[in-house]
Amino acid sequence: MTGWEAFAFNFLNPEVAAQYAPMVLAGLGVTILLAMLVIASGLVLGLALAVLRAFGVRPLNWAIIFVVDVFRALPPLVIIVLIYFGLPAAGLAMSGFWATWLSLTLVLMAFSEEIFWAGISAVPKGQWEAGRAMGLHFLPTLRLIVLPQAIRIAVPPLVNRTIAITKGTALGSVVAVSEILGAAQSGMAFSGNPTPLTLGALAYLVLFVPVVIAGRWIETKFAWRR
Numbered sequence: 001m002t003g004w005e006a007f008a009f010n011f012l013n014p015e016v017a018a019q020y021a022p023m024v025l026a027g028l029g030v031t032i033l034l035a036m037l038v039i040a041s042g043l044v045l046g047l048a049l050a051v052l053r054a055f056g057v058r059p060l061n062w063a064i065i066f067v068v069d070v071f072r073a074l075p076p077l078v079i080i081v082l083i084y085f086g087l088p089a090a091g092l093a094m095s096g097f098w099a100t101w102l103s104l105t106l107v108l109m110a111f112s113e114e115i116f117w118a119g120i121s122a123v124p125k126g127q128w129e130a131g132r133a134m135g136l137h138f139l140p141t142l143r144l145i146v147l148p149q150a151i152r153i154a155v156p157p158l159v160n161r162t163i164a165i166t167k168g169t170a171l172g173s174v175v176a177v178s179e180i181l182g183a184a185q186s187g188m189a190f191s192g193n194p195t196p197l198t199l200g201a202l203a204y205l206v207l208f209v210p211v212v213i214a215g216r217w218i219e220t221k222f223a224w225r226r
Contacts, residue, residue, distance in 0.1 A: 009193075010193060010194055010195070011194055011195055011197075011198045012195060012198060013193055013195040016187075016191050016193045016195040016196065017195050017196075017198070017199055019187075019191070020183075020184075020187035020190070020191060020195070020196045020199065021199055023178075023183045023186065023187050023196070024180060024183050024184055024187065024196060024199040024200055024203055025203070026178065026183060027178055027179050027180040027181075027182060027183030027184065027200070027203070028180055028203045028206075028207065030097070030177065030178055030179045030180075030183075031169050031179040031180045031203075031207065032207065034097065034100060034101060034104075034169045034172065034177070034179060035166040035169055037101050037105075038101055038104040038105050038108060038165060038166065038169070039108070039162055039165075039166065041101075041105045041108075041109075042104070042105045042106075042107070042108025042109045042112055042165065043108065043112050043158070043162070045105065045109040045112075045113075046108065046109045046110070046111070046112025046113040046115070046116055047112065047113075047116050047151075049064050049067075049068070049109065049113040049116075050112075050113050050116035050117045050119075050120060051116075051142070051147075052064065053113075053117055054117075054120055054142060054146075055138075064113070067110070068109075068110040068113050068114060069110075070110075071106045071107055071109065071110035072107075072110045072111060072114070074107075076103055076104060076107050076165075076168050076171055077171050077174065079103040079106060079107065080099055080100055080103040080104075080171055080172070080174060080175060081174065081175070083099045083102055083103055084096060084099035084175045087099075096172060096175035096176045096177040097172065097177050099175055100169065100171065100172035100175060100177050103171075104165055104168055104169065104171075107165060107168070108161065108162070108165045111161045111165075112158060112161065115154045115157045115158050115161065116150065116151070116154050116158075118153075118154065118157075119149075119150035119151060119152075119153040119154035120146060120147070120150040122150070122153050123146050123149045123150055123153075127141075127145050127146055127149065128141055128145075128146065130145065131144070131145045131146075155218060155219070156218075156219040159215040159218050159219055160215070160219075162215075163208070163211055163212060163215055166208075166211070167204075167208065170204075173185060180200050180203045180204060180207075181200055183196075183200070184196040184197045184199060184200030184203075185197070187199070
């Protein structure tokens, strides 16, 4: 058997690929669901914390900064392991799926809060003064004038952070989540052949190449309008 034949047998085996492709496709569905949940919850919580920080209540701001810095500093894998194995000791057991969701949500919340806050801080003070000159109080000024501009400023870095955190769904395989990587690893273990890992790599390309292209388009569009 030549070198290429050995490579093809191990990584491009058509029989193994046909047998375990349904497993990898099921993992692709789990990855998409998990990524959508993480993006929705993480961005909403991050925006909520940034809005609360805009009120300028010092004890609250210190608490927000502390929480954000903790989850920005900790590796996502460490958070997943702590939640999955630590919460049961407090009587709060979670499945691997939900432990991964909560962990990645907290990480995205922390980074998106900083990005949203940077966008709010970047809006010129004259915009706040213009709102007051129009007779608007703090909340209407924030909602109608400042936040639309801040979100537009925040979109490009948010796109990059969102793509990065959704690729972190592969960490769920550590706590037995059958997403793409977990399904591919299971297929490899059952078959004794790494072809399922090749299928997993292809599944990630199919999922994330369009996301990266869309992200580049969004970044360009918002950067041009800003």
